[in-house]
Amino acid sequence: MRRETQNVLLVLLGGAVLKIALNGQYLRYVKPGLQPWLIAAGVATVLLAVVGIARDIQAASARANGVPAAGGDDHGHAHSSRSPWLLLLPVLAIFLVAPPALGADKVSRSGDRTAVGAAPSDSSFKQLPDEDAPLLSIGDAVTRAVWDSSGTLDGRQIRLVGFVVRKPGGGIDLARLVISCCAADAAPVKVRLEGDGLDGFESDTWLQVRGEVLARTATEENGYVPTFRVTSLTEMPAPADPYES
Amino acid sequence: MDAAPGAPATGAVRDQAGTGRRAAPRAPRRRTSGQRRITSLEVFCFVIALALIFSGPLSRLLDRPGLRTGSTVFVAVCVQALPFLVLGVVLSGLIAAFVPPSLMRRLLPRSPSAAVPVAGLAGVALPGCECASVPVSRRLMQQGVPPAAALTFLLAAPAVNPVVLTATAVAFPAEPRMVLARFLGSFGTAVAMGWLWARFGRLEWIAERARRVAESRGGESRWRVFSETARHDLVEAAGFLVLGALTSAVLNVLVPAAVLDTLSGQIVVAVLVMAVLAVVLALCSEADAFVAASLSTMPLLARLVFLVVGPAIDVKLYALQAGTFGRRFAMRFAPATFVVAIGCAVLAGVLVLGGVR
Numbered sequence: 001m002r003r004e005t006q007n008v009l010l011v012l013l014g015g016a017v018l019k020i021a022l023n024g025q026y027l028r029y030v031k032p033g034l035q036p037w038l039i040a041a042g043v044a045t046v047l048l049a050v051v052g053i054a055r056d057i058q059a060a061s062a063r064a065n066g067v068p069a070a071g072g073d074d075h076g077h078a079h080s081s082r083s084p085w086l087l088l089l090p091v092l093a094i095f096l097v098a099p100p101a102l103g104a105d106k107v108s109r110s111g112d113r114t115a116v117g118a119a120p121s122d123s124s125f126k127q128l129p130d131e132d133a134p135l136l137s138i139g140d141a142v143t144r145a146v147w148d149s150s151g152t153l154d155g156r157q158i159r160l161v162g163f164v165v166r167k168p169g170g171g172i173d174l175a176r177l178v179i180s181c182c183a184a185d186a187a188p189v190k191v192r193l194e195g196d197g198l199d200g201f202e203s204d205t206w207l208q209v210r211g212e213v214l215a216r217t218a219t220e221e222n223g224y225v226p227t228f229r230v231t232s233l234t235e236m237p238a239p240a241d242p243y244e245s
Numbered sequence: 246m247d248a249a250p251g252a253p254a255t256g257a258v259r260d261q262a263g264t265g266r267r268a269a270p271r272a273p274r275r276r277t278s279g280q281r282r283i284t285s286l287e288v289f290c291f292v293i294a295l296a297l298i299f300s301g302p303l304s305r306l307l308d309r310p311g312l313r314t315g316s317t318v319f320v321a322v323c324v325q326a327l328p329f330l331v332l333g334v335v336l337s338g339l340i341a342a343f344v345p346p347s348l349m350r351r352l353l354p355r356s357p358s359a360a361v362p363v364a365g366l367a368g369v370a371l372p373g374c375e376c377a378s379v380p381v382s383r384r385l386m387q388q389g390v391p392p393a394a395a396l397t398f399l400l401a402a403p404a405v406n407p408v409v410l411t412a413t414a415v416a417f418p419a420e421p422r423m424v425l426a427r428f429l430g431s432f433g434t435a436v437a438m439g440w441l442w443a444r445f446g447r448l449e450w451i452a453e454r455a456r457r458v459a460e461s462r463g464g465e466s467r468w469r470v471f472s473e474t475a476r477h478d479l480v481e482a483a484g485f486l487v488l489g490a491l492t493s494a495v496l497n498v499l500v501p502a503a504v505l506d507t508l509s510g511q512i513v514v515a516v517l518v519m520a521v522l523a524v525v526l527a528l529c530s531e532a533d534a535f536v537a538a539s540l541s542t543m544p545l546l547a548r549l550v551f552l553v554v555g556p557a558i559d560v561k562l563y564a565l566q567a568g569t570f571g572r573r574f575a576m577r578f579a580p581a582t583f584v585v586a587i588g589c590a591v592l593a594g595v596l597v598l599g600g601v602r
Contacts, residue, residue, distance in 0.1 A: 005285040006480045013483065017327060029321035037328035044331050048476040055469075083484030083568055088292060090323040090487055096300045097307055099317040105310035109498065118418055118538065180416075180535030183321035184497055185528055187536070 001084050003056065007049040009087045014045030016094040027241045028101040030182045101242040104165040104203035107175045107188040113223035115178055115187035117143035125152045133157040133210050137244045138176045139189045145218045145226035153213045160228065161239065164205045165190065172198050174209060174228065179243045189244065192222075195230030209233040315498045322490035322561070325529055326376045330482055333377030337384040338475030342467040346389035357391040361439035364394035365432055368401030375403035375530055375556050376486060379565045380478045383455050392451060397439030400582065403530040404431030404556035413552065416534035420545065422597050423552075427534075430553035430593035434586045441581065450578075452571025485568035489561025493527035496560070500525060515547035520587050523555035530556035546594040553590035558582045 020026040021038035030038075093099060117139055125148045128134050136158050144153050162174040175190035177183075195211065210232045217227040296303065307316055353360040368378070382399035386392055403409065410424050417423040448456060500522075528536055533555045537548040558579050567575035 001285040005289045007476075008286070008289065010476070010480065013327075017324065020324065026324060028317065029324045034325070034328065038324065041328040041331040044335065045327075045479065048472060048479060051472045052476050083488070084480045086484040086487040086491075087480075088289075089491070090320060092296050092303075093316060093320050096296060097304050097316060099307070099313060099320050102314060102317050105314045109314065181529050181531060182325035184318050184325070184493060184526065185533075185536045 001082065003052070006084055007052045007056075009084060009091070010045050010049035010052075012091045012095075013087050014042045014047075014049065016042075016091050017045065018042035020094060024240055025098065027243075028099070028183070031179060031243075031245060032241060101238070102177050102183050102186050103163055103242075104175070106177060106186055107165045107173070107190065108167070110188045111223070112225070114142050114190045114225045115139070116146050116189075116224050119143070119147040125150065128152055128156055128158070133159050135159045135161070137189075138162050138174065138191060139178055139244045141191065141213055141228075142189050142218065142224070142226060145191075145213050146224050151215070154215055155212065157210060157212055157231070159208060159210045160191065161206070161208050161236070162190070163238070164201045164203055164207060166203045172201070173225065174207060176244045177242070178245065180245070183243075186243070190225055191228040192217075192225050193230055194227050197233070198230065201235075206236050206238045207233050208236050311498055315494045318497045319490050319494035322493055322527065323487060326486055326490070326561070327483070329529070330376040330380075330486055331479065333380045334475045334478040334482065336377070337380040337478050338471040338473075340381070340384045340388060341474040342471035344388060349385065349388045349390050353390060353394060357393045357443040358440060360391055360394040361397045361443065362436055364390070364397040364439065365401040365405075365435045368398050368403075368435065369405055369407065375559075375562050376482070376565065378402035379562070379569050380482050383569050384474075384478075386451075386456055391443070392446065392448065392456070393439045393443035396442050396446075396578070397435045399435075400438055400557050401432060401435035404435070404553070409530050409534070409556070412531050413534040416538040420598075423545070423549065426549050426593045426597035427552050429597060430549060430586075430590040431556065433589035433593060434553060434557050434582070437585050437589060438578075438582055441585070442578075450571070450574045452569075452574065455570045455574075481568060482565060485564040486561065488568075489527055489559075489564040492560040492564070493525070496525040512544055512546065515544050516550050516587065516591065519543060519547040519551040520554045520583070523551045524559045524583065526555075527559040527561035528555055545598055546591065549594045549598065550587055550590040553593070554583065554586045557586045 017038055020029075021035055021042060026035060026038055125144055128136070138160050141153070141158065141160060160174060162176045165173040165175045167173065172193050173190040174193050175188050177186040178189055179186045191213065193209065194214075201207065209228065209230050211228055211230040214227045214229055218224045307313060353363060378399050381402070382395045385398060386395040390398075405428055410428060413427050414421065414424045523533070526536070533552055537543075537551045543551075563575055563579050566578065570578075
């Protein structure tokens, strides 16, 4: 591949990374903490290419003036490697397709189990905040449902936010994906919803539900997915950061 | 390759190499085609134009649940790895520009077998994941570091650095010994592979472009060397990173998670499954501890194998190694690493974790 083409590809690649880092789309793929790194990497990529282009132009004008160029002329037709063509794939994917955040499809591919966080080392959970229906992450609710023997969830109304996953055999789950680095390591956390008025929702619809986790419903047989009895629910837009950490 | 119209391209390159000027390292030319007039820039514009024209149908084509998930994972792996790759090529450029080969030779013990453990410990200092270590280790090789030591660095850096070990400690709060076991397993793998290479490795397996030792760079500005080296390494390595991300995305969608649950009962099967899983998932070494922790039905030893094998060899690394050091190298080095890593992980697990659990 020509050096000019390589430089153009690098500008596009750096630009693509900068674009998603600045407009918030990066949250579909990685964790919020990576943003400064993405900006730095995008800027560095663009800079390297721009410096390369500037040198080429300099060398070309020096050659045109009959001055033997100081080493900028020997790169123009030097590469037989075809691997840089592959850089087109992420560039086109980001600019043209912009793949959405993972959702119900990933959850159904991950089997029937829910991911369960580790129990705190002294196995005592903090009491829930003393308010009406505090908002918990699904991961937190599942971990408490599985490990907590002191009953911090018992009889408490809580709120959860997640998307709907319709199961092939009937039944409806509310799920989130937990990522620890990027979307490739996403693991689902979920609760099984029970209650009225759930039938109308398609998979991937985001809901905020209010209700309670039924005690001792997270068992080994059902993949530790606790049952959540819904008392009320509202449909909502997907949050900016669709993942739990 | 793009030949200058009418000019015998290989001859031109030989002339330039003969001047002794140190330019960014180049891939050897595989063939010449003096007649070809279409340049890559034109092909590139054509592809972009096509993609823009057909962007609607293209998006609809990808609008199926499985493909959508796959494309998200693909972009995620690329986006996640790019900052580390950039860090790696910047380091590589800095080494090329500011660290003279003579300094490297003075710092490392003279005999390769003594240099190997030193290189392994040096890996502690590079807080990146595996994408950063590939360009850096090639640069070390070009700066006159013995290949055995450079390869040890390649395997050690992503696995034993403080960031990765801290992540492991956070992911396994109930099993603090996991950190020590991981350190020993990965360090052992790196040193064992370095010694194996020193004993059995042949220089000609490594592509010529990767072992061309840097010549003196008289007259060239150091910043110029830096930016040219970094730019070149980025273009080369990023392409292979994309290939690895693609493989990982396909496997991520196709390998059913249910397979795991049924296999967790038998320790030998579990170890092998986790080793293979580490290879096909191609996770970043800073994240794999959390994934291993979440696979809570697996025996601890099998999860340790996952943590030791993953940073040493996976599909993304294989693509990067093949691109950087040549396919002949990667075909031999990668399977050997896989076997040695499993062995070292099991050994470390039995010693530190106290047997199979």
